[in-house]
Amino acid sequence: QDGKEKHAYQSDVARLRKIVINSLYSHRDVFLRELISNANDALEKLRLTSLTEPDVLTGAEQMNITIQATRDEDGSGRIIITDTGIGMTADELTNNLGTLAKSGTSEFLSRAESDTSGNGNLIGAFGLGFYSSFLVADRVQVASLAAKSSKNPDPKQYVFSSGADENSFDIFTDPRGNTLGRGTEITLFLKGDAGEYLEEKTIKDLVNKHSSFSTAFPIYLLTHRVEMVPKEVPEEEPVAEEEKPETTETPKEDIDEDEVVVEDVTEEVEPKEEKRKEPELVPVTREEWVQMNSQPPLWMRDPKTVTDEEYENFYQATYKDFNKPLAWYHFSGDSGSGVSFRALIYIPSQLDDSYWQNPLQSVTKDIRLMVKRVFITSDLGEDALPKWANWVKVVVDAEDLPLNVSRETLQSNAFLKQLRGIILKRLLQLLNRIMEDDPEKWAKIQETYGNVFKLGAVEDLKNREKLVQLVRFATNQRNSTSLDEYLENKKQGQNQIFYLADMGKSAEELSKSVFIEKLHARGYEVLLLGDPLDEVFITNVRRWKKIGFQDVAKAGLKFGDEEMTAEEEKAEQEALTEKYKPLIEWLRKEVREKGAARDVIISNRLVASSCAIVADEHGYTANLEKLISSSHA
Ligand code: ADP
Numbered sequence: 001q002d003g004k005e006k007h008a009y010q011s012d013v014a015r016l017r018k019i020v021i022n023s024l025y026s027h028r029d030v031f032l033r034e035l036i037s038n039a040n041d042a043l044e045k046l047r048l049t050s051l052t053e054p055d056v057l058t059g060a061e062q063m064n065i066t067i068q069a070t071r072d073e074d075g076s077g078r079i080i081i082t083d084t085g086i087g088m089t090a091d092e093l094t095n096n097l098g099t100l101a102k103s104g105t106s107e108f109l110s111r112a113e114s115d116t117s118g119n120g121n122l123i124g125a126f127g128l129g130f131y132s133s134f135l136v137a138d139r140v141q142v143a144s145l146a147a148k149s150s151k152n153p154d155p156k157q158y159v160f161s162s163g164a165d166e167n168s169f170d171i172f173t174d175p176r177g178n179t180l181g182r183g184t185e186i187t188l189f190l191k192g193d194a195g196e197y198l199e200e201k202t203i204k205d206l207v208n209k210h211s212s213f214s215t216a217f218p219i220y221l222l223t224h225r226v227e228m229v230p231k232e233v234p235e236e237e238p239v240a241e242e243e244k245p246e247t248t249e250t251p252k253e254d255i256d257e258d259e260v261v262v263e264d265v266t267e268e269v270e271p272k273e274e275k276r277k278e279p280e281l282v283p284v285t286r287e288e289w290v291q292m293n294s295q296p297p298l299w300m301r302d303p304k305t306v307t308d309e310e311y312e313n314f315y316q317a318t319y320k321d322f323n324k325p326l327a328w329y330h331f332s333g334d335s336g337s338g339v340s341f342r343a344l345i346y347i348p349s350q351l352d353d354s355y356w357q358n359p360l361q362s363v364t365k366d367i368r369l370m371v372k373r374v375f376i377t378s379d380l381g382e383d384a385l386p387k388w389a390n391w392v393k394v395v396v397d398a399e400d401l402p403l404n405v406s407r408e409t410l411q412s413n414a415f416l417k418q419l420r421g422i423i424l425k426r427l428l429q430l431l432n433r434i435m436e437d438d439p440e441k442w443a444k445i446q447e448t449y450g451n452v453f454k455l456g457a458v459e460d461l462k463n464r465e466k467l468v469q470l471v472r473f474a475t476n477q478r479n480s481t482s483l484d485e486y487l488e489n490k491k492q493g494q495n496q497i498f499y500l501a502d503m504g505k506s507a508e509e510l511s512k513s514v515f516i517e518k519l520h521a522r523g524y525e526v527l528l529l530g531d532p533l534d535e536v537f538i539t540n541v542r543r544w545k546k547i548g549f550q551d552v553a554k555a556g557l558k559f560g561d562e563e564m565t566a567e568e569e570k571a572e573q574e575a576l577t578e579k580y581k582p583l584i585e586w587l588r589k590e591v592r593e594k595g596a597a598r599d600v601i602i603s604n605r606l607v608a609s610s611c612a613i614v615a616d617e618h619g620y621t622a623n624l625e626k627l628i629s630s631s632h633a
């Protein structure tokens with residue numbers, strides 16, 4: 001495989017590259033973050049693999065990331081990003097960079113192609129890192145030397161090369177040989193208008209902003225500075241390295257391009273000779289590797305020292321979200337089983353488009369579990385969160401877990417079993433704090449997560465009380481009330497929580513109902529329920545503080561003030577049924593599988609089904625409750 005091999009991009013890749021190049025132009029800074037994130041992934045993979053196969057560490061001692069920018073004679077520029085991670089074989093270069101392995105790609109692509117917002121949200125959410133290189137580069141060359149392993153005992157360095165406008169890429173043996181030791185070197189041949197990325201300051205700023213705190217591996221930048229040094233006099237000994245004037249506070253070493261210094265050189269070097277003639281000074285450009293992320297990763301820092309902006313940038317870089325997070329909670333704790341940990345929880349500002357579409361999917365991939373800063377997994381499998389909370393983004397770093405925990409032993413690990421409870425508890429605390437202290441943010445939370453809390457109250461029996469307290473309803477008297485507030489406001493002698501439910505109607509429409517009029521006039525507050533999830537909520541929660549819900553529209557009664565024609569009503573119901581189809585289908589499947597007699601339907605009025613449930617109080621509802629919760633117990 002020594003000769004050049006030409007490969008056509010998979011058609012999806014060609015489409016994708018086009019979208020990336022066209023739609024992300026104003027966000028082209030992201031290329032650096034994406035490449036550093038890939039380097040970090042490759043290093044994490046190497047470290048993880050080395051626990052079971054130490055051979056992979058062969059070839060390069062350090063685990064780090066380096067960046068250098070070079071302006072060539074003709075004015076063109078290159079950025080070279082290198083990591084000593086797991087590397088890629090020729091096949092891996094072809095497959096990882098030439099095809100899109102992710103499922104749902106085609107669907108995503110058509111959505112992205114029709115997305116004219118230009119904010120790159122879709123791309124960001126999909127995490128299409130590598131192709132962002134073409135935002136700034138005409139040509140990208142990836143040289144990679146895969147880590148030595150039993151499968152690959154004699155690794156060879158290969159190159160992937162592709163131009164931004166080409167529909168194919170080349171794979172060939174690196175003519176330079178195995179220069180890397182181990183890992184991957186990405187060379188971006190910058191576009192004419194991307195010269196700003198050659199500036200040290202630009203690179204430093206970008207790394208600081210997006211990447212410095214998201215990786216536990218050091219990132220070095222090759223910097224250049226001009227220094228006045230003694231002119232070399234031919235007949236004397238050349239000026240020794242250690243005699244060069246040290247001007248920086250932290251001593252650093254000069255080194256070869258393909259070698260990176262990691263140890264701190266702290267010893268002071270005294271000039272050896274005292275008797276020296278005043279030498280003539282000449283300017284010399286010195287190269288120096290400077291570590292850009294000398295701080296510990298953000299989640300390990302004292303929360304008092306982390307700024308909001310840092311929390312936001314870390315979130316955006318780690319979870320590939322162009323939006324800022326709505327809120328976060330950074331804490332440390334002790335699991336009770338003797339594991340001390342630090343954790344950082346984020347509430348995103350939006351739910352994924354797919355959240356209500358895929359109610360069956362209850363596994364989150366966004367809990368990053370680290371042990372002593374080493375990434376272990378983001379797939380907690382069965383121990384993941386219940387569906388209502390599976391959107392939460394978490395970093396957990398445990399101090400006292402064995403480093404070589406495998407995915408299998410993780411499943412039976414006591415700490416992991418507790419982790420779910422810990423995350424939910426803190427998430428609920430965070431939500432409560434927002435509820436009490438920050439009305440503006442609370443309104444946003446309600447807008448995005450209001451229905452999620454209803455779902456949670458149905459699904460998560462253990463936290464039902466707390467979740468019910470987060471649920472808000474509109475009433476005939478106010479825009480928003482909790483059930484507690486409702487009870488505080490009830491009239492003397494009132495021993496029911498009144499509600500009127502008519503799916504698809506707005507609170508305003510509901511408030512005009514004749515059923516409300518009578519109660520309203522007499523000073524009663526009535527919950528106005530227009531969302532199908534309200535039905536699920538009421539039929540499962542059934543009472544609050546021992547007070548039951550009561551439908552103010554009697555069963556069988558026809559609304560007298562219908563503003564919709566029967567046809568319009570039917571169309572409305574169909575639309576809503578379509579919207580909540582996956583949820584209903586899931587509930588229905590649960591109900592049927594576990595042998596409950598009843599079906600689950602979306603009814604136009606709560607009236608009929610809620611009456612049926614009241615009549616069968618200890619049967620259907622209790623069962624449904626168990627069924628729903630059992631799938632997450
Ligand atoms: P993602 O990181 O989401 O998988 P990318 O487009 O960023 O998508 O990268 C595609 C794939 O290419 C990665 O999954 C990885 O297998 C491979 N890859 C990219 N960069 C590197 C690297 N520096 N070292 C090793 N493999 C890499």
Ligand code: MG
Binds near residue numbers: 034037127128129130
């Ligand atoms: Mg990536």
